[in-house]
Amino acid sequence: MKSLYFRIVATFALVALVSGIIAFLFSNLYYHSKLKDFNEKKILEISREIAYLHEHNELPMDEFLTSVANMNFQLYLVDENLQGTQYGDRFRNYDLEENIIKSILHGNTYYGISDFQSNLFVTGFFKDNLENSIGIPITVDGQTKALFVRPNVEKQFGEMRIVFSLLLGITFLLSLLLILIFTTFIVRPIKRLTKAARKIASGNYHIQLESNRSDEIGALANDFGRMAKSLQKLDDMRQEFVSNVSHEIQSPLTSIQGFTKAIRTKTVSKEEADRYLSIIEQESSRLSSLSKQLLMLSSLDKQVKSISKTEFRLDEQIREVILVTEWQWNQKNIEINLDLREIVINADEQLLFQVWMNLIANSIKFTDESGAIYISAKVDDDIIVVVRDTGTGIPVEELAQIFDRFYMADKSRNRTKSGSGLGLSVVKKIIDIHGGTISVSSELRKGTEFIIRLPW
Numbered sequence: 001m002k003s004l005y006f007r008i009v010a011t012f013a014l015v016a017l018v019s020g021i022i023a024f025l026f027s028n029l030y031y032h033s034k035l036k037d038f039n040e041k042k043i044l045e046i047s048r049e050i051a052y053l054h055e056h057n058e059l060p061m062d063e064f065l066t067s068v069a070n071m072n073f074q075l076y077l078v079d080e081n082l083q084g085t086q087y088g089d090r091f092r093n094y095d096l097e098e099n100i101i102k103s104i105l106h107g108n109t110y111y112g113i114s115d116f117q118s119n120l121f122v123t124g125f126f127k128d129n130l131e132n133s134i135g136i137p138i139t140v141d142g143q144t145k146a147l148f149v150r151p152n153v154e155k156q157f158g159e160m161r162i163v164f165s166l167l168l169g170i171t172f173l174l175s176l177l178l179i180l181i182f183t184t185f186i187v188r189p190i191k192r193l194t195k196a197a198r199k200i201a202s203g204n205y206h207i208q209l210e211s212n213r214s215d216e217i218g219a220l221a222n223d224f225g226r227m228a229k230s231l232q233k234l235d236d237m238r239q240e241f242v243s244n245v246s247h248e249i250q251s252p253l254t255s256i257q258g259f260t261k262a263i264r265t266k267t268v269s270k271e272e273a274d275r276y277l278s279i280i281e282q283e284s285s286r287l288s289s290l291s292k293q294l295l296m297l298s299s300l301d302k303q304v305k306s307i308s309k310t311e312f313r314l315d316e317q318i319r320e321v322i323l324v325t326e327w328q329w330n331q332k333n334i335e336i337n338l339d340l341r342e343i344v345i346n347a348d349e350q351l352l353f354q355v356w357m358n359l360i361a362n363s364i365k366f367t368d369e370s371g372a373i374y375i376s377a378k379v380d381d382d383i384i385v386v387v388r389d390t391g392t393g394i395p396v397e398e399l400a401q402i403f404d405r406f407y408m409a410d411k412s413r414n415r416t417k418s419g420s421g422l423g424l425s426v427v428k429k430i431i432d433i434h435g436g437t438i439s440v441s442s443e444l445r446k447g448t449e450f451i452i453r454l455p456w
Contacts, residue, residue, distance in 0.1 A: 008186060012179040016172060040113040043134045046073075047149040051138045061140045062087075069152075076130060076148040077140075080105055089152055093129040100135070104146035110135030113150075128153065189217050193224055205232035249290070252283035293422035296354070300429045307348040307433055315340035315377055317349065318385070321356040322375075328364045329373070339376040343383060345454065351430045358423040359387045359450055366391035366448070382436075383456050388449040394442040402440065403428040 054064055061077075062085075069075050069088030076091060078084040078101050084094070104110050112133045133150035196207045209225045212218070259276035262268050268276065318340060329336060345352075363373045371390040378384055394402060403424050431438050435455050442448040 008183045009176075009179055012183070013176055016175055020168075020172070037114060040111060040134065043113065043149060043151065044109070044111075044136075046151075047134045047136045047147065050075075050149065051136060051147065054138065054140075072152040074128060074133070074150050074152050076133075077138075078105075078146040078148070080143065080145070089128075091128055091130045091133075093131075096130050101146050104135045104137050105144055107137050107144070109137075110146075110148075112148075186217070189221055193221065196224065196228070200228060200231060203235075205229070205235060249287065252287050255283050256280050290422070293426060296426055300351075300426070300433065307351065309346050310349055311344055311346050312349050314343040314345045314352070314383065314385075317353055318356050318375060318377060321353065321360055324357070325360055325364060328361070332364065332367065333370050334364060334367055335370075335372040337372060337374045339374075339378075341378050343377055343379060345383060347434055347454065348430075352434075355427050355430050355452070356385075356387075358427050362423060363387060363389035363391060363448070368392070379456055381456065383454040385452040385454070386449065387452075388447060390447040393444040393446055393448055394440075395444060396442070399440055399442060403438075 050065075050068055054061065057064065059067075065075050065077065065087040072088075074089055074091060075087035076084050076094070077087065082098065082101060100110055110133075112131050112135060128150065130148055133148045135146055135148045137144050138147040139145075192209065196209060199205075199207055205228050207225070207228050209221045209228075259280050263273050263276055319338070322336060322338070360373070360375070367373060367389045368391065373390075374386070374388045376384075376386045428438055431452060431454070437453045439451045440448065441451075
């Protein structure tokens, strides 16, 4: 498997190569569309200037053309017998049709550069073939001859071609070297992320990814660090959850096991056996309640997008909960005060029933004899339900934790007020999936107030 480092280097090198090829093709296109004709016209003007200068000076033809060739031109003079004389550097190839030479001897001009098709690329300009030249008629000693002219590109641009070749070659090699170096800086943080991911996969969430980069990789490193902290918190919650569930189950099971063994030995009186059986019944009921709450939380975690909403009377549902719990609040002589407006709500009826049941049952549990519970429901932008009691209250520093699973304000876990610590977690979860909010305020020995807001 090829590494990311290799892939990035290969990609950059391929981009540089493809870019060079495309640039060459565009340069070639520009040469053929613009520069080729311009170059031919310029050589044609030079050729005519040579002919003009010859006609207006007294130098012998050979001496004159030799001096012109010394200015980096390749010249070839052909007489009427098709015999040619070379001035300056030789042409690579002298193949040329006789009818072209005869046409020039008859006063026509040969445009060989634009007609030369040996090479479609711009490099064809450097081909020093005779057919890749300009041919014009010139009068020498009263006779018309054909003069072929082209610049000696090798001498005029030879050094520059070497310079440009070196420039392009060194540029490509330096680009490749810099790519090799700078790719290391790109890949290094990704390698650290890979190493951190392996640690997380092995269960080690204590990682430090310090990154001062402000680019996407820096953002990825910061998000990865936050993800590791979230996973650490989730793992801590999972361990705490398992510990709490084990504690909540082990305690009643131990009680049930002990009292059952005592009854089986028949060493206790009938009254004690009845009391033990009552305790066993209570603990079994608490275990059943715990399992139901756990199942409900598990179901709610998966049910966010699939709750079944119907329209029903919210005020009547709350009155129904009051009737269901009548025996409990009557036994403690608690006064129930209701202020319920007629409200039709579109929500999951069964889940909201569980909300009011948990909140009201909690209020009854923590309200002393002859206390009071106040319940109101009204509409003000949202549906607002308030459940307030005159019970024992909750310390201010613990209010932020009461919706955590298995959290109970009773640190000693006194069983005189039995509970699993899941009720308020269920309440908050149900309200959350309905798009609502729940807030709480409390004062020790004065009571607690829950305010629920649901979308109207």
